[in-house]
Amino acid sequence: AQSVTQLDSQVPVFEEAPVELRCNYSSSVSVYLFWYVQYPNQGLQLLLKYLSGSTLVESINGFEAEFNKSQTSFHLRKPSVHISDTAEYFCAVSLLRGSTLGRLYFGRGTQLTVWP
């Protein structure tokens, strides 16, 4: 069975500090990997995705994530956070093969709070 584990439910950090949100997954088949962000009272927005190719993927607002196949991880990082990055972040996987092709399996979320 596949599962996604976000190791921290809450991450408080001061503005301009670096941050890492951790995500590990388990799956018997290859996966696509995603990070979604949810701002208060809004829907989910795609932050970045790994489908194939370079294992380091970047978003337009300074976040990056690295796919590590041997450690089955897809940690999200940002070298300097802003107050506007305060949100809940969800890691998700989608299977490349199988009857549930295309559906997303989500982690439980990490609430990132950036303090001034």
Place this chain on the structure above:
Amino acid sequence: NAGVTQTPKFQVLKTGQSMTLQCAQDMNHNSMYWYRQDPGMGLRLIYYSASEGTTDKGEVPNGYNVSRLNKREFSLRLESAAPSQTSVYFCASRESQPQHFGDGTRLSIL
């Protein structure tokens, strides 16, 4: 370009009442999904429709029914609402990766 539109945005029901949550997408996507989001639980799949005319159960289908009315629309029905169904409901669609989400329906059942 509206993307995925969900109605209503908010709803309060009494236990035992029924209602239908509506979802429509204008991106000509084949696959559509219904999730529920509960605190500390992430998003869990209720039902999905891989293409027009097909629907399948997800992780937590009990107490829900769905209809894929046409390629654009995928509705979720609660026949007899229970307090345990208080949640935020999200509809999503995709053709290839990734899925695109609506803004959600916040449903409270008293």
